[in-house]
Amino acid sequence: MLSIAIDTSIYTADAKRRRPAFRALTRLLKSDLASLAVPFFVKREFVTKQQTIIGDAIKAIASAAGTILDNTNNAEMRAYATQVHDHAKQLHASFSPLIESEFDDWITEVNAEEYPISLEQAEAVVDDYFSGAAPFKSLKHRNDIPDSFIWRALMDVVRDSGQVHFVTNDGALFSAAEAIPQITPYRSLDEFLQTKECQAAIRSLWSKTLEENIERAQTHLAAHEGDFVERITDLLPGEMVAKHIYDELLPTHDHEATIYNLNHINSINISFDDGTYSGATSIGLFFTLNVYCTLEYAVEKIEYHMLPQDDKKHLKVEDRNEYYYGIEDHRTLDARGVLTLKLPDSRLGDIALSDNDIENLITNADYSIEVYEIEIE
Numbered sequence: 001m002l003s004i005a006i007d008t009s010i011y012t013a014d015a016k017r018r019r020p021a022f023r024a025l026t027r028l029l030k031s032d033l034a035s036l037a038v039p040f041f042v043k044r045e046f047v048t049k050q051q052t053i054i055g056d057a058i059k060a061i062a063s064a065a066g067t068i069l070d071n072t073n074n075a076e077m078r079a080y081a082t083q084v085h086d087h088a089k090q091l092h093a094s095f096s097p098l099i100e101s102e103f104d105d106w107i108t109e110v111n112a113e114e115y116p117i118s119l120e121q122a123e124a125v126v127d128d129y130f131s132g133a134a135p136f137k138s139l140k141h142r143n144d145i146p147d148s149f150i151w152r153a154l155m156d157v158v159r160d161s162g163q164v165h166f167v168t169n170d171g172a173l174f175s176a177a178e179a180i181p182q183i184t185p186y187r188s189l190d191e192f193l194q195t196k197e198c199q200a201a202i203r204s205l206w207s208k209t210l211e212e213n214i215e216r217a218q219t220h221l222a223a224h225e226g227d228f229v230e231r232i233t234d235l236l237p238g239e240m241v242a243k244h245i246y247d248e249l250l251p252t253h254d255h256e257a258t259i260y261n262l263n264h265i266n267s268i269n270i271s272f273d274d275g276t277y278s279g280a281t282s283i284g285l286f287f288t289l290n291v292y293c294t295l296e297y298a299v300e301k302i303e304y305h306m307l308p309q310d311d312k313k314h315l316k317v318e319d320r321n322e323y324y325y326g327i328e329d330h331r332t333l334d335a336r337g338v339l340t341l342k343l344p345d346s347r348l349g350d351i352a353l354s355d356n357d358i359e360n361l362i363t364n365a366d367y368s369i370e371v372y373e374i375e376i377e
Contacts, residue, residue, distance in 0.1 A: 001032070001033060001034060001035055002028070002033065002034040002035070002165060002197055002198065002201060003034070003035050003037070003157065003161035003162070003163060003164050003165065004025070004034055004035065004036050004037070004164070004165045004166075004167070004192070005036070005037045005038075005039065005042075005153075005154055005157050005164055005165070005166045005167070006036070006038075006042070006166075006167045006168075006189075007042060007150065007166070007167060007168030007169070007170055007173060008041075008042050008045040008046050008049070008150075009168065009169050009170060010167050010168065010169065010188070010189060011042070011046045012046060012049055012050075015046075015050055015053075017106065018354070020352040020354075021188070021189035021190045021193055021352070022189060023351070023352035023353075023354065024193055024202065024351045024352040025189060025193070026109075026110055027205060027209065027351035027352070028198070028201055028202070028205070028351070029110035029111060029112065030109065030110055030111070031205055031208070032111070033201040033204065033205065034198075034201060035111070035112075035113065035161070036110060036111075036112040036113070037112070037113055037115055037153070037154075037157040037161075037164075038107055038112050038113065038114045038115065039114075039115045039149070039150050039153030039154065039157075040114065040115060040116050040117045040149065040153065041117075041146050041149040041150045041153070042150055042153075043103065043107075043114065045146060046103065047099055047100050047103055050099050050103075051095075051096050051099050051100075054095060054099060055092065055095065055096070058088050058091055058092045058095060059088075059092065061084060061088045062084075062085050062088035062089055062092065064084075065081040065082070065084040065085035065088065066081075066085060068080075068081035069081045069082065069085070115153040115156055115157065117149060117153075118156070120152075147170065147172055147173055150173065151173060151176060154166060154177070154183065158180070158182045158183060162182060163182050163183075163184070164182060164183050164184070165183075165184050165186065165192055165195075165197075165198075166183050166184065166185045166186070167185075167186045167187075167188065167189055167191075167192050168185060168186075168187075169187050169188065173185075174187070202351055205351050209348075209349055209350070209351045209353075210281070210348050210349045213348045213349070213350075213353050213358065214281065214283065214343070214348060216353075216355075216358055217283060217343065217348075217358050217361065217362060218283060220355070220358055220359060220362060221272055221283070221285065221362070222272045224362055224363075225270055225272075227363070228270055228285065228287075228339055229268050229270065231339065231367045231369075232268055232270075232287060232289070232337075232339055232369055233265060233268065235367065235368070235369045236262060236265065236289070236291070236369065236371075237262045239337070239369050239370065239371050240259050240262055240291070240293070240335075240371055240374075241259055241260070241261065241262055242258060242259065243258070243259050243371070243374070244256055244257070244258055245257055245258075245259065245295070245333075245374045245375075247374075247375055247376045249376045250295075250297065250329075250376070251299055251303060251304070251307055251311065252297050252298070252299050252303075253300070253303070256297065257295040257296060257297035257329065258295065258296050258297065259293050259294070259295060259296075259374075260293075260294045260295060260296035260328065261293065261294040262291060262293055263291075263292045263293060263294060263330070264291065264292040265289065265290075265291050265292075266289075266290040266291060266292060266332070267289060267290045268287055268288075268289045269287060269288050269289070270285050270286075270287045270339070271285065271286045271287065271288075272285070281342065281343045281344070281348050282340050282341065282342050282343070283340070283341045283343065284338045284339065284340045284341075285338065285339045285340075285341070286336070286337070286338050287336070287337055287338070287339060288334070288335070288336050288337075289334075289335050289336075289337070289371075290332065290333070290334055290335075290377065291332070291333050291335065292330070292331075292332050292333075293330070293331055293332075293333050294328055294329070294330055294331075295327075295328070295329040295330075295331055296326070296327065296328055296329075297326075297327050297329065298320060298324045298325065298326055298327065299324065299325055299327055300323060300324060300325075301323060301324065301325055304317070304325050304327075314329070314330060315327050315328065315329055316328035316329075331376050331377070332376070332377040333374055333375065333376060333377060334374070334375055334376075334377050335371050335373060335374045335375075336371070336372060336373040336374075337369055337370055337371035337372060337373075338369065338370050338372070339367065339368075339369050340367070340368050340369070340370070341362065341365040341366070341367060342365055342366040342367075342368070343361050343362070343365050344361065344365075347361055348361070
């Protein structure tokens with residue numbers, strides 16, 4: 001298992017942890033292919049930084065609402081500004097715990113281990129402070145105290161895990177980590193993800209991730225119903241025209257006919273609850289449809305003349321030869337089929353695939369249809 005520690009600046013650069021590198025790391029952690037250590041000072045630095053950023057933004061909202069109130073007597077604008085101002089004040093009074101709980105929830109989600117400050121860490125930081133040991137840049141350099149606590153927590157991770165991958169763009173911490181054989185430092189998460197060890201872990205996730213992403217894609221399908229209906233409409237003539245059908249209502253001796261033309265589509269209904277299947281990277285959606293078509297077939301002249309008059313009045317008849325008439329017959333057909341989406345497997349195996357990525361894959365998939373059952377209404 002890969003043991004990883006991440007410095008504050010890396011979290012701050014992607015506070016929502018939604019960029020591809022963080023999404024990939026999250027998948028590795030949740031799959032128990034990697035473990036994450038979170039030093040106390042890293043957590044506190046990140047959380048308080050976010051609290052400052054968001055707190056300032058909420059204050060700015062309240063201030064802007066106050067500016068509106070100071071500059072207008074318009075009732076509608078004043079009502080809106082008053083509401084915004086009051087909500088901003090209420091939120092500012094309670095937002096700080098929300099920031100911390102959000103990060104705590106993520107720590108729990110990825111099974112990360114927090115490293116609290118221990119007495120041994122504090123004593124070591126004091127020794128380093130007075131001696132100027134790494135990551136202190138000089139003797140008694142107070143600004144380096146937080147980095148020193150992070151460094152000492154990192155030493156505890158080394159003690160527990162043996163080998164640690166440490167992601168930081170802090171120069172002092174990076175230089176200190178370079179000097180320790182058990183620590184491999186990286187300037188970014190992307191750099192770490194490109195290592196042989198990390199790539200091997202990602203490849204081991206491929207099959208599982210592929211299956212999970214197909215299941216995720218299936219949950220997005222219903223929102224694309226209009227697009228799917230349009231796809232089926234476009235593909236249907238090529239699939240149904242020239243197709244042979246069998247129905248005992250047809251007045252031929254073999255009860256067969258050929259679809260000559262697709263005149264009108266009356267309805268298309270797609271099932272998202274039943275019959276959805278996946279194979280490899282394909283997803284199939286079963287549908288039913290009702291269409292008005294022109295059928296073409298040949299009927300023996302003697303059989304034609306024996307048909308009831310009501311059955312003949314809508315038929316277009318052509319004399320083919322001595323024995324047969326060619327018939328054009330306008331009929332409404334019920335049919336069943338499947339719309340298949342072929343999604344690119346190279347993307348579906350991506351452990352960092354987002355919901356927006358999946359939406360784009362569905363939109364840009366290769367589409368095909370098969371109509372496998374047709375009967376006259």
